[in-house]
Amino acid sequence: MSGKDATDTKRPAVDRGASEAALEAAALRLLRRHGVLAGLNLREVADEAGVNRGLVYHYFGSRQELLRAAxxxxxxxxxxxxxxxxxxxxxxxxxxxxxxxxxxxxxxxxxxxxxxxxxxxxxxxxxxxxxxxxxxxxxxxxxxxxxxxxxxxxxxxxxxxxxxxxxxxxxxxxxxxxxxxxxxxxxxxxxxxxxxxxxxxxxxxxxx
Missing domain, CATH: 1.10.357 (Tetracycline Repressor; domain 2)
Structure with missing residues (x-):
């Protein structure tokens, strides 16, 4: 496998880890900003993190799992x-x-x-x-x-x-x-x- 192929193979895992971290951090920021009882809107979390909205469900599956991970x-x-x-x-x-x-x-x-x-x-x-x-x-x-x-x-x-x-x-x-x-x-x-x-x-x- 060439060096380029190895880099391409590893990139999705790195990107996913960074995206998950960004979403988790964004969820906590929104909770601190608006309060826990205000709830958590997953679209707002994705926008806050600068991540594609569909990835929230793809990575976490639900709001509760995102909260647990965060x-x-x-x-x-x-x-x-x-x-x-x-x-x-x-x-x-x-x-x-x-x-x-x-x-x-x-x-x-x-x-x-x-x-x-x-x-x-x-x-x-x-x-x-x-x-x-x-x-x-x-x-x-x-x-x-x-x-x-x-x-x-x-x-x-x-x-x-x-x-x-x-x-x-x-x-x-x-x-x-x-x-x-x-x-x-x-x-x-x-x-x-x-x-x-x-x-x-x-x-x-x-x-x-």
Whole structure:
């Protein structure tokens, strides 16, 4: 096969990947611009991405699958920030998770809608294994109590984080508290709650 033939053979795959990425990015931009509840018009997505409208259905098949693909890409791009928090102490790690998720508010709202839609299962805790492993490490090093149910702890933290991110602005408006001030106060309360899971120190200053 000549060099030209090899190039021609590979080009469609590259073009498809670029088109899919452009459509997924365009979908997220439109959601951020108009809001999740405004819905997603596939023709607008194609126009925003500068891609032939027929390719949206050809590549994704449906609006829901495009949303899922866009969300997966968005989460993948942000995983590094979440994983970086794994080096922090127990309480600080979970507090950083909430802060990170607040920076992903549109993706969180989209995840919530897709879960409620219930057409397909969508992982809401894609880093479960890493988090549980981190909790076990904390437990082995005397940082959290040995009787803590780690799966339940992660479920609680995940649900609290999703719920706060989804309702954050609405609660800020309803309570007449600036969002930044509410964030600070919620962070403080979360820290107090998490302290209950920590291993208490012995009288000599060492972990019991």
């Amino acid at each position: 969300l997966r890409r968005d989460v993948k791009e942000r995983l590094a920030e979440i994983l970086a928090s794994g080096q922090l102490p127990f309480k600080a790690r979970i507090q950083q998770l909430l802060r990170t998720m607040m920076g992903q508010d549109e993706a969180i709202r989209l995840s919530t809608l897709l879960v409620l839609d219930a057409q397909e299962k969508l992982p809401v805790a894609p880093l479960r294994e890493q988090w549980i492993s981190g909790f076990k490490h904390d437990m082995a090093n005397g940082k959290i109590r040995k009787d803590v149910d780690l799966d339940a702890l992660l479920a609680l933290v995940t649900a609290l984080s999703y719920g706060y991110v989804v309702f954050r602005q609405s609660m800020s408006d309803e309570f007449d508290i600036p969002a930044a001030d509410l964030d600070f106060r919620v962070d403080a309360i979360l820290g107090e709650m998490l302290a209950r899971f920590e291993q208490p120190e012995a009288p000599g200053g060492e972990q019991e």
